[in-house]
Amino acid sequence: MLLTFLATSPTTWSERLSFEIERGLLRYDRWQSLLNGLGVTLQVALGAVLLGVTIGLLLALMRISKFKILKAISATYLSIIRGTPVTLQLLIWWFVVFVPTGLSQLWVAIIAFGVNSGAYVCEIFRGGILAVDKGQTEAGRSLGLSGGKTLGYIVLPQALKNALPSLGNEFIMLIKETSIVGFIGMVDLTRAANMINSRTFAPFVPLISAGILYWGIITILTWLLGSLERRLRKSDNR
Amino acid sequence: MIIVDGLTKSFGNATILNNISQEISDGERLVVIGPSGSGKSTFLRCLNLLEQPTGGRILVDDVDITAKKTDINAIRRKMGMVFQHFNLFPHKTVLGNLTLAPVQTGLMKKDEAEKTAMQLLNRVGLADKADAYPVQLSGGQKQRVAIARSLAMRPRIMLFDEPTSALDPEMVGEVLDVMRDLAKEGMTMVVVTHEMHFARDVGSRVLFMCDGVIAEQGTPQEVFENPQCARLQQFLNSISF
Numbered sequence: 103m104l105l106t107f108l109a110t111s112p113t114t115w116s117e118r119l120s121f122e123i124e125r126g127l128l129r130y131d132r133w134q135s136l137l138n139g140l141g142v143t144l145q146v147a148l149g150a151v152l153l154g155v156t157i158g159l160l161l162a163l164m165r166i167s168k169f170k171i172l173k174a175i176s177a178t179y180l181s182i183i184r185g186t187p188v189t190l191q192l193l194i195w196w197f198v199v200f201v202p203t204g205l206s207q208l209w210v211a212i213i214a215f216g217v218n219s220g221a222y223v224c225e226i227f228r229g230g231i232l233a234v235d236k237g238q239t240e241a242g243r244s245l246g247l248s249g250g251k252t253l254g255y256i257v258l259p260q261a262l263k264n265a266l267p268s269l270g271n272e273f274i275m276l277i278k279e280t281s282i283v284g285f286i287g288m289v290d291l292t293r294a295a296n297m298i299n300s301r302t303f304a305p306f307v308p309l310i311s312a313g314i315l316y317w318g319i320i321t322i323l324t325w326l327l328g329s330l331e332r333r334l335r336k337s338d339n340r
Numbered sequence: 341m342i343i344v345d346g347l348t349k350s351f352g353n354a355t356i357l358n359n360i361s362q363e364i365s366d367g368e369r370l371v372v373i374g375p376s377g378s379g380k381s382t383f384l385r386c387l388n389l390l391e392q393p394t395g396g397r398i399l400v401d402d403v404d405i406t407a408k409k410t411d412i413n414a415i416r417r418k419m420g421m422v423f424q425h426f427n428l429f430p431h432k433t434v435l436g437n438l439t440l441a442p443v444q445t446g447l448m449k450k451d452e453a454e455k456t457a458m459q460l461l462n463r464v465g466l467a468d469k470a471d472a473y474p475v476q477l478s479g480g481q482k483q484r485v486a487i488a489r490s491l492a493m494r495p496r497i498m499l500f501d502e503p504t505s506a507l508d509p510e511m512v513g514e515v516l517d518v519m520r521d522l523a524k525e526g527m528t529m530v531v532v533t534h535e536m537h538f539a540r541d542v543g544s545r546v547l548f549m550c551d552g553v554i555a556e557q558g559t560p561q562e563v564f565e566n567p568q569c570a571r572l573q574q575f576l577n578s579i580s581f
Contacts, residue, residue: 240390241427241486245441245493246417255440259431337431337473 119307126307132298136308139294140315146211146290147277153216154276155269158223163253165228176224183221189282191218196286207288211280219276226272230265231257263334270327274320291315341365341401342387342497342530348395349382356382358552359396364530366496369523371543371560372532375575378549380532384501387530388419400497417445420490424502426482428474434461434485435470438492447493460488464518480511484518491522498522500531536579540564548572 127133164176183191192214200210234257242252262269284293295312299305342364349357356379364370372380385391387398389405389412398405405415429437438457442448448456461467464484474482483503490498500519504512516538523529523542533539539546539560546563548556550571556563567573 235427237423237425237427238429241421241423241429242441243413244388244390244416244419244421245490246413246415246445247441248413251444255444256429263431334431337433338475339473 122304122307125302126298126304127311132308133311135289135294135298136291136311136315139289139291139312140319142208142283142288143277143280143290143292143316144319145208146215146280146283146288147273149208149212150215150219150276150280151273153212154219154223154272157216157220158227161220161224162227162231165224166231180221180224183218188215188218188279189285192282192285207283207286210286211283211288215276215280218279219272222272223269226265226268227261229268230261230263233264234260263331266327266331266334270324270331273323273327277320277323278316341399343399344387344396345399346396347383347386347393347398349379349386349391350394356552357386357393360552360554361396362547362554364528366528367526367544369529369542369544370531370547371539371545372530372547372549373534373536373539373563373575374547374549374555379552380547380549381501383549384499384530384532387499388416388421390421413445417447417493418495419497419499420487420493420495421499422483422486422490422501422503424505426474426479426486426506428482428486428489430474433471433473434466434477437474437485437489441489442492445493453492457488457492460491461485463521464488465514478511479507480514483507483511483515487515487518487522497528497530500529500533502532502534504533504535534579536564536576548575550575 127136161176161179164172167173192211195214195217196207196210200213238256238260239252242256243249247255280290281292283290284296289297291312295308298308302308342362344360344362344364347357347360348355360383362370372383374380382391386393387400389398393406396406400415400418403410403415405412429440432440435454435457438460439448439450439453442453442456443450447453458467458470461470464487466481466484466488469477469481469485474485477485487498487503503519504515507515512535516535519529519531519538520542531538531543541560543560546558546560547554548563548567548569548571556567556569556572563572564576567576
């Protein structure tokens with residue numbers, strides 16, 4: 103088979119490349135499956151980011167609250183989620199927890215990654231909150247604002263600004279972490295690329311294409327986060 | 341009127357305030373002096389419950405603010421506080437710093453709060469800085485904004501916690517001037533300070549605190565011209581003014 107491949111394959115590298123692109127991306131509209139995979143990746147990542155930020159904020163507030171029981175719940179959550187691999191968690195959600203419910207893979211993946219990310223986002227937020235000077239809370243409270251309003255209008259906006267670089271890092275990691283959803287039978291960008299590879303026995307074009315797509319998405323995200331950060335830093339300019 | 345009755349504050353084994361009793365009447369300008377670590381800031385911070393007393397009672401207009409069921413936020417709206425390190429909100433403009441609390445506590449609508457804020461900024465001479473962020477201001481300007489921010493809640497009592505201690509010497513005057521104006525208007529003030537000239541000129545009564553107790557008190561004249569206790573004599577000799 104290798105011999106026939108060599109015999110029929112074009113000789114120069116550019117002819118070889120265009121041949122592989124034709125076979126790996128164009129033939130049977132294979133590029134379409136890569137784009138579908140990218141769509142799945144983005145859906146899982148976006149859902150998980152929203153869920154993760156919500157859970158993370160909630161956990162962070164629980165951790166800094168004065169109620170021991172809330173602190174304990176938050177600490178236990180962090181311990182379990184950070185103490186086990188995310189792949190295993192995904193498998194447990196899919197094969198154990200949600201198996202009787204018939205919930206779709208997309209939702210299970212969003213829950214798995216969101217719950218996982220929440221633990222890390224919690225610590226990012228907590229760090230951001232702790233970095234806000236205690237005098238800010240005192241100023242807010244001394245003006246007669248309630249604890250909740252002081253947190254919401256004074257502490258959290260500053261905490262979010264502190265947390266943004268780490269938060270962006272977490273989003274970027276999350277997008278790439280979703281490449282394991284193939285374990286529960288989803289066809290995301292990574293899996294789609296590998297499926298083309300196993301059909302054509304030509305790994306180069308589909309795998310590199312997938313890499314370029316991941317890189318492109320993350321570059322756009324990095325740029326968006328950067329401009330958001332510049333906007334939030336407006337008040338730091340002398 | 342503030343009545344402090346047997347106020348005690350301790351952290352673990354350390355007693356910071358030991359059984360302090362005081363009456364601060366309306367319009368009084370009480371100046372608290374004393375060596376560092378004597379408990380003067382803690383005393384001031386107990387008055388609006390930024391520090392929780394471990395013993396005793398504090399009555400503000402006959403309301404026991406240490407009681408569990410007291411709405412401390414409502415009490416704090418009547419008592420402005422100015423901090424040594426300003427504690428302006430860095431993510432808000434000067435105007436935003438002044439309007440946040442009046443709007444969020446429901447005291448004023450936004451446009452009314454902005455009008456009041458501009459009047460106050462005019463008064464402290466910083467109307468042109470309304471759209472600036474705190475980081476763009478000098479220390480003296482920051483502290484004047486902080487005073488205006490407290491005044492925006494229309495308080496009846498103002499607490500000052502070493503308001504000029506973090507300032508460069510040439511900026512102390514502009515802040516003290518604003519405080520002098522307030523005193524002239526009859527604001528009830530409790531001022532913890534190391535500015536002895538200010539204490540003598542503006543104070544209606546001076547407390548000398550030492551080791552968690554009020555070691556001596558009286559009119560500025562009595563305290564500065566004729567100090568009785570040895571600790572106060574030593575304190576006054578050791579500072580230059």
